[in-house]
Amino acid sequence: MALDVRLALATLRRLLRLGLILLCVASVSFGLMMASPVDPVDAYLGPLVAQVSPEQRELIASRWGFDDPAPVQFGRWLQQLASGNLGVSHVYNQPVGEVISQRFTRSIALLGSAWLLSLLLGFTLGVVAGAKERSALDKLISAYAYLTASTPTFWLALLGVLLFSVYLGWAPACCAGPVGVPSQDIHLATRLHHLVLPVATLTLLGTASITLHTRARMVALMRSDIARHAFAQGARRADIAWRHGVRHASLPALTLALASLGELFGGSILIEQVFAYPGLGQATVEAGLRSDVPLLLGIALFTTLFVSIGNTLADSLYHMVDPRMRRPSKPRQTTP
């Protein structure tokens, strides 16, 4: 009973905090967009700008409400948001909600698989490397991790396109499907084929930091009293890595993987640009360059929501993995 009340209060507090964060993100993004030198009407018209008279420009601006002062515009946007309307993107001529949901379903295939692969691969490599410090395998894995950790995403993506798409012709160089084919006609295998290269690039880079952190935790564990005690019981190194290492190393790996969701979004912007993949990252760039305020704010809010869900998930998973962080369910026994 008391637990339920506490849980409800904690959830309420979390939601309130989330709301505040969203508001802050929205106002900062809006402020930045207002300070941006890109004029939304010019960006909308593009090359047509030469054929449009100042009176017509005025008309467009007043129709979209660009002639009101900035706080009024922001207030209007907030009012719409309260009724569940994110506004209309003038770049795509579609409601913002629709654009985001379309783009996100494409991005999640890219981001999700890259994220999962880099978590699994990075964790495995880290555990293997840290199990025996300074072994040949450890040196090899560490060298690889340091190298990829210091590689810029877009550069690796460009190299990947050059090698696998241009020279070898194994993978398509762009887009989520063949050019000119309607989205609903693309076969699943073709979709996957188009995903391979961007996913591989993102995975390769995401793996590095998880590997390094997992390895550091493993090395510390193998030097600890726990490992020495296990050795005294006659355990082999692989046994210690499996029974103790996996539990201990999963804490930093989980935290890092879930906290890096935001970074993953950032990385996807570059990757989607290089591969011309029509995902959320590409839409962000379009919205920014063409001053599409509703779309950009929508994406910013969505990303914030996504990242904070990741952090909340990390918090709750931590409680599951590490019993020391749980509240004692029963009163602690003091007498033996």
Added chain:
Amino acid sequence: MLRIEQLSLALPYYPRFWRRRFATHLDQLSFSVTAGSVHAVVGASGAGKSLLAHAIMGLLPKDAQLSGSCFFKQTLLDEPRKRALRGRELALIPQSLSALDPLARSQHQVNWAARRAGLPPSPARQAASQALAHYQLDERARRAYPHELSGGMARRVLTAMAHVAQASLVIADEPTIGLDPAQRSRVLDALAALALQGKAVMLITHDLRHALSIADRVTVMREGRCVESADASAFQGTGQMLESAYARALWQALPDNAFNVDTEYAEESRFA
């Protein structure tokens, strides 16, 4: 059961970043532990007691220099044999409670110890639950994580982990540290019971008085050297049956005796 002859140990240290020197931690140590008895190794902190335990178990770092020889059951105990025997014939009850994995339940840890001793899964589970029952750890303690256990219970889990392998030599490193009198005598009784079963028990402690309550023989160590090995019965009266002045001073410094601190050993006796 265990015979140690002229055992010396040097560990590297780095006075400068690039220069390596070796410091002697154990110096020409010799004594033997017989089956069915408790052999106490007593000395102040830094006397090299824990290193001695690690040397016998083969748990020293790679760059340690070990010389002299150990014999276990009349056969030379070299590094490969240590690796093969530990967990099966040689068991260690570690000094620190941090040797328990904080992320695993105690019954699992005892079970793992049984598996590491070479038991197949289901006999291992049986042996683990027997060992836990033997040390009066109830269902709640079995399902508890180490941070939920009291100090005495955690000690008993560690003892159960050493007991589950039915090793013939059990080395207990400071098993009574930080325990109240009731818990302490419980742990000491458990060790004495192991000796009664015919096992050799090596009890490492800084506490001569409590060691004497169960020990058959006592080796006094000081700065890596063996000062004296004597029967526990020699520690009586004014210590006139003891050969070395240090052992006598240690005995007389106990509160039950003269409570007399010999100035020559004042520093050590304070810790002993």
